[in-house]
Amino acid sequence: MGMYVGVRGWIEFTHEQREAVEQVMAAHRHDLYSAGWAVPARPFNWTLYVSYGGDIREQSVDRLRAQVAELARLVDSEGDRPVGFFLLTDERQQATAWTVQDGDVREGAAPVEFRGFAR
Template sequence: MGMYASARGWLEINFKQWGTAQQIIQRYHHDLYSGGWAFPAKPFNWTLYLFYGGDIREQELDWLRETIAELAAMPPIDDDGDRPVGLFLITDERGRALLWQVRDGSLDEQPAPSLAWFGD
């Protein structure tokens, strides 16, 4: 049957990147797990937060990581050079925790044992 991991987190993107982000998510469409993506129903103020949350099979973590990595690589939209930033916590049934940090156009993964309690 396989093991599961819980994935939850967000990306902060520029409002002008909304369409590009939607295209990336659609390109990586997964019949079951794409439903975890959520844009605010009515964005406000200056930052657009794109959320993901769901329990997915461990073997599908590569799918999610590739999707987030491509979102992270979206080019800056203005002269400020701002890129997407974000944070995702991945916990699994074995009690392990990973932190995926998005900044400077890439996704960095590191162990996060102090956050493993989120998976309890």
């Protein structure tokens, strides 16, 4: 059956990157878990915040991480890459963080302040 992992977080883009973001999402489409992505319906202010929230099977975490890694490598017209943060918690009360920065996804223990979100 497998364990579930709660994943919630966001990654920040410029509005000019929206089409590229949507292409990455389409390329990694998963019938169930892709529904966890939320993209604002229309642009407002300066930043396009793309968020994810959902409980996914442990064996699907690597697939989602690969998608986030591909999003992390996008570059805007000024040469900047996205930044973001994702918190993953599981049924073993483990809390992991993905930090998106400099075109990479770094994985490590979640900050102490977030460990209370583990179920």
